[in-house]
Amino acid sequence: xxxxxxxxxxxxxxxxxxxxxxxxxxxxxxxxxxxxxxxxxxxxxxxxxxxxxxxxxxxxxxxxxxxxxxxxxxxxxxxxxxxxxxxxxxxxxxxxxxxxxxxxxxxxxxxxxxxxxxxxxxxxxxxxxxxxxxxxxxxxxxxxxxxxxxxxxxxxxxxxxxxxxxxxxxxxxxxxxxxxxxxxxxxxxxxxxxxxxxxxxxxxxxxxxxxxxxxxxxxxxxxxxxxxxxxxxxxxxxxxxxxxxxxx
Numbered sequence: 001x002x003x004x005x006x007x008x009x010x011x012x013x014x015x016x017x018x019x020x021x022x023x024x025x026x027x028x029x030x031x032x033x034x035x036x037x038x039x040x041x042x043x044x045x046x047x048x049x050x051x052x053x054x055x056x057x058x059x060x061x062x063x064x065x066x067x068x069x070x071x072x073x074x075x076x077x078x079x080x081x082x083x084x085x086x087x088x089x090x091x092x093x094x095x096x097x098x099x100x101x102x103x104x105x106x107x108x109x110x111x112x113x114x115x116x117x118x119x120x121x122x123x124x125x126x127x128x129x130x131x132x133x134x135x136x137x138x139x140x141x142x143x144x145x146x147x148x149x150x151x152x153x154x155x156x157x158x159x160x161x162x163x164x165x166x167x168x169x170x171x172x173x174x175x176x177x178x179x180x181x182x183x184x185x186x187x188x189x190x191x192x193x194x195x196x197x198x199x200x201x202x203x204x205x206x207x208x209x210x211x212x213x214x215x216x217x218x219x220x221x222x223x224x225x226x227x228x229x230x231x232x233x234x235x236x237x238x239x240x241x242x243x244x245x246x247x248x
Contacts, residue, residue: 002029005199006051006082006169011060011070013046013223020046022223023060028169028199033191035202035214035231043223044203045087048171051201052084053077064169079108083162084171089154093147097138097157100146101129104164129164136160137190152183156190169199176206188213211235219243 004027013021021043028034036044049055051062053074062070069077092100105128133142136156141149146157155175162170172191176184184206191213194200204210210217210231217231219240226243227234234240 002031004029005065007063008051009061009063011047011050011062012058013043013050013055014058020223021050021057024220024223024225026218026225026228028201030168030197030199031195032215033195033200033202033213034216034218035204035210036218036220037204037207037210038220038226041222042220044220045173046223047220048084048173048201048203051077052082052171078165078167081166081168082171083165083167083169085155085158085162085173085175087174087177089151089158091146091154091157091161094145096143096145097133097149097160098129098142100157101132101160101164102126104161105129105132108165128166132160132164135163135194137186150183152179152186155179155183155187159190159194163194167198169201170194171201173203174205175202176204176209184209 006028007026009025011021011024012019024047026034036047038044046055050057053072053076056071060070061068064080064082069080092103102125105125108128133139136159138153138156138160141153146154149157159172159175175191176187179187188209191200191202202214214231216229217234218228219226219234221243227237227240
């Protein structure tokens, strides 16, 4: 098993008297999907925001490739190689699939003083964008505007934009939300494919999807880790079934 690319130790986030995430210590490895589940209010999205820099932790550490990144800005953390998707799709609807991905790739290879050169003339950026589109399975709709895509394709596009930035770790927050059966199956296959070269943290309520793709399963309740480990072992835990799975 590979060394963890990211490790949290005692990660905690308080909002006044509310402890949203409490003393969470987890590891994420390239080549694996680490699913995090729990009822609403369990702290899953707050955990994602702590790892992506959208929220600073109250205490604890987030070590990415041996460096404590806790407290860095989202831009700094993204530049280090952590990409994320959101519960609500975050794309540029009037732009084409290619333009969305090109903008994402351009954030990694900026040319701030070359104001008289067309952005589309940078072949390395174009290659990164096209590669991300291919990885996400969107080649056939490369030139369509994002607003014309199906909901599932828009979710794929958001992941493609992440891929265009060259991430090592992907934080996927409910990527199957609102999808029909066919689109859900396509997203599961995409996650499986991306697992080969990335570490993936997956937050999802679709339990069939979780058990189809997860290598590690963590259950959170009230901001704390209830159990974590092999998905089938965690699934059979009486306390997990009582507190979470029985309510799904």
